[in-house]
Amino acid sequence: MNDIDNEIKRLLNEQVNAELGPRRSPPPFVAPKAAERAQRRWFGAERTPWALPLLAAACVAAVVGGIAVGTSGVLSDGHRTPPGTSGPAPSPSPSHTTTEPNHLTYTTFALGGATLAVPEGWTVGAPSEAEYGTSWCVFPNGTDPDTDSTHCPISFQTLIQPTKSSPGTQPYTWLDVDREGFGIGDPPQYCAPKQPHVEEQTGDRTFGGRAADWRLFDRSCPDGKTFESEQYVVASNPGYGLSASMSDARTHSAMTEIAEYSTLPRQSDQLRLMDRGIVRSTDRGADGVVVSLDRVVLSDADANPVINYNPTTYRYLVPTSLFDRAHVAVGDRVKLETDGVRVLQFYREDD
Numbered sequence: 542m543n544d545i546d547n548e549i550k551r552l553l554n555e556q557v558n559a560e561l562g563p564r565r566s567p568p569p570f571v572a573p574k575a576a577e578r579a580q581r582r583w584f585g586a587e588r589t590p591w592a593l594p595l596l597a598a599a600c601v602a603a604v605v606g607g608i609a610v611g612t613s614g615v616l617s618d619g620h621r622t623p624p625g626t627s628g629p630a631p632s633p634s635p636s637h638t639t640t641e642p643n644h645l646t647y648t649t650f651a652l653g654g655a656t657l658a659v660p661e662g663w664t665v666g667a668p669s670e671a672e673y674g675t676s677w678c679v680f681p682n683g684t685d686p687d688t689d690s691t692h693c694p695i696s697f698q699t700l701i702q703p704t705k706s707s708p709g710t711q712p713y714t715w716l717d718v719d720r721e722g723f724g725i726g727d728p729p730q731y732c733a734p735k736q737p738h739v740e741e742q743t744g745d746r747t748f749g750g751r752a753a754d755w756r757l758f759d760r761s762c763p764d765g766k767t768f769e770s771e772q773y774v775v776a777s778n779p780g781y782g783l784s785a786s787m788s789d790a791r792t793h794s795a796m797t798e799i800a801e802y803s804t805l806p807r808q809s810d811q812l813r814l815m816d817r818g819i820v821r822s823t824d825r826g827a828d829g830v831v832v833s834l835d836r837v838v839l840s841d842a843d844a845n846p847v848i849n850y851n852p853t854t855y856r857y858l859v860p861t862s863l864f865d866r867a868h869v870a871v872g873d874r875v876k877l878e879t880d881g882v883r884v885l886q887f888y889r890e891d892d
Contacts (some may be wrong), residue, residue, distance in 0.1 A: 550836075556739070563757050566863060567813075568792070569689070572650070583703070588810075589694070594709055607698070615620035619683070629830055631882075633650045633651070633652055633665045633666075633667075633677065634650070634669070635648040635649065635650055635659075635789035637649060639734070639802075641656075641802070641887060645660075645798065645802075646660075646661040647659055647660050647661060647798060647802055647884050648661070649803075650665050650677075652665065652668075652677055652697065653674075653677075653698075653781070654697040654699075654779060654780075654805075654806050654807065655656070655678075655749060655781060655804065655805045656687030656749075656801045656803060656804040656805075657677075657697055657749075657799065658798065658799055658801075658803045658804075659679060659799065660794075660795050660798045660799070662681055662682055662683075663679055663680065663681055663682065663695075664679070664680065664682055665677050665678070665679055665695075666678040666680065666686060667696075667714065668680075672701070672704040672713075673700065673701050673702070673704050673715060673725060674698045674699035674700050674701045674780075674782075675698060675699050675809075676696050676697065676698035676699075677696070677697050677698070678693035678694075678695070678696060679693075679694070679695040679696070679697055679795070679799070680693060680694055680695070680758070681694070694785055694787070694788075694792050694795075695783065695784070695785050695792060695795060695796060696782075696783070696785070696786075697781070697782070697783050698781070698782050698783050699779065699780065699781060700723065700774075700775075700779075700780030700782055700814070700827050700882060701780070702714050702715065702717060702780065702782060702814045702815075702878065702879075703878075703880055703885060713761060714815075714878035714885050714886050715877075715878075716756035716774075716776060716780070716814050716815045716878065718756075718774040718776050718815060719754075719756070719817065719838055719839040719840070721756070721758060721770055721772065721784075721786070721841075722772075722784065722786070723772065723774055723782050723784070728770075728786075729768075729786055729787075731762060731768045731839075732760065732762035732763065732764070732766070735762065735763050737760035737761055737762050737768070739758060739759070739760050739761075739841045740758075740759040740762045740842055740843055740844075741756065741757065741758050741759070741762075741840045741841050741842040742755075742756070742757040742759075742839065743755065743756055743757075743838050743848060746773065747798045747800065747801075747876075748773040748775055748781065748783060748798065748803065748805065749775070749781070749800070749803040749804050749805030750804055750805060751775045751777075751781075751805045751807075752773045752775070752777075753773040753774060753776075753800070754770075754774045754776060755772070755773050756771065756772050756774075757770075757771045758770045758771070758841060763867075768787060769787070769788045769793075770784070770785060770786050770787065770788055771784070771785050771788045771792075771793060771796055772784035772785070772789065773796070774798055775805060775814045776792060776814045776815055777808045777810065777812070777813050777814060778808065778809045778810040778814065778880075779805075779806055779809060780814055781805055782885075783796060783799060783800060784850065809881070810880075810882055811881070811882070812857070812861055812879045812881050812883075812884075813855075813879065814878065814879055814881060815876065815877065815878045815879070815892070816834060816836060816855060816857070816876070816877050817834075817836065817837055817838075817839060817874070817875070817876045817877075818834030818835050818836040818837050818854075818855065818874070818875065819834065819835040819849070819872065819873070819875075820833070820834060820835075820869055820870070820871050820872065820874075820875055821833045821834065821835050821854055821871065822871065823864075823871065825861070825864075828858060828874065829858045829859055829860050829861050829864070830859045830860075830861060830864040831858055831859075832856070832857050832858075832859050832864070832875075832877075832878075832887075833854045833856050833857055834854060834855050834856075834857065834875070835849065835851070835852075835853075835854050836849075836853065836854075836855060837849045837850045837851075837874065838850075839890075857877060857879075857884055859877070859884050859887045860883075860884060863884065863887040864887060865880075865886075867887050867888045867889050868889065869889045873887070873889050875887065875888065875889050875890060875891045876888060876890050
């Protein structure tokens with residue numbers, strides 16, 4: 542018997558003594574005479590054969606039930622939950638608050654397999670489900686993203702590719718790290734009906750310890766208004782995105798802290814969910830065509846729409862049917878989409 546068993550035994554004894562009074566010694570055992578024992582009838586007309594087993598089972602149940610009730614009274618906090626009841630699905634709850642040596646304070650939330658570090662003064666809303674993933678709104682305390690004019694300042698979401706399709710249909714692939722919103726829907730029309738002047742910053746950064754494609758879009762409208770949007774995309778399984786469609790200094794600072802102090806799960810599959818680049822070589826084989834890409838960034842900037850600062854090439858095994866259908870040659874710019882394991886889409890992009 543270990544320490545926990547001894548403690549439970551002691552507490553149960555104390556509870557019984559409090560309710561029934563101090564224990565009394567049992568009377569001395571006097572064995573009955575042989576003649577008296579012979580006259581006892583355990584089975585017969587007055588007693589059915591199963592009466593004794595039932596009596597023993599009832600005694601065991603009573604003892605076990607008493608122990609269960611006693612231990613629950615000792616170990617529980619006094620709050621009982623009625624059987625068969627449950628509450629609504631809770632909104633994300635903070636795990637704990639951390640203060641870094643630089644005095645920066647953040648609270649962590651467990652969201653979609655990740656640990657999201659939310660800066661002090663910000664919180665997380667309820668999840669929103671969609672076919673391409675689950676999203677959460679990150680917003681300042683005291684604001685309502687559903688009614689506030691700024692809506693949701695920062696969105697964190699899981700990225701699922703391909704999306705679930707009906708049986709017999711082609712899986713839908715959609716991810717594009719170079720497009721605002723990762724390729725989900727259409728970006729906001731900031732200067733409609735006129736077109737803005739766009740300047741874009743791009744880079745390879747980290748988000749939660751994983752490699753991420755970072756984009757910052759600066760838009761200037763003809764009427765003098767300016768709009769800034771920013772996003773991080775982790776384009777490998779499990780995929781994640783962090784975005785702000787209308788960023789300012791406070792939002793940019795919050796996104797930077799979230800990207801630095803959050804923790805994402807490790808990459809699970811070898812391939813990126815999408816890639817874009819210039820075809821440098823092709824090698825046809827029995828399993829498909831090995832294509833080497835010189836990765837590029839497709840920018841919205843007016844001055845430099847195609848950015849090629851990365852000298853590294855990346856190899857993909859493209860199914861022969863997809864490669865032949867694309868009609869590409871060395872020097873063409875292509876885009877491909879995968880599920881992390883195999884190439885699902887491969888096509889040439891025109892300038």
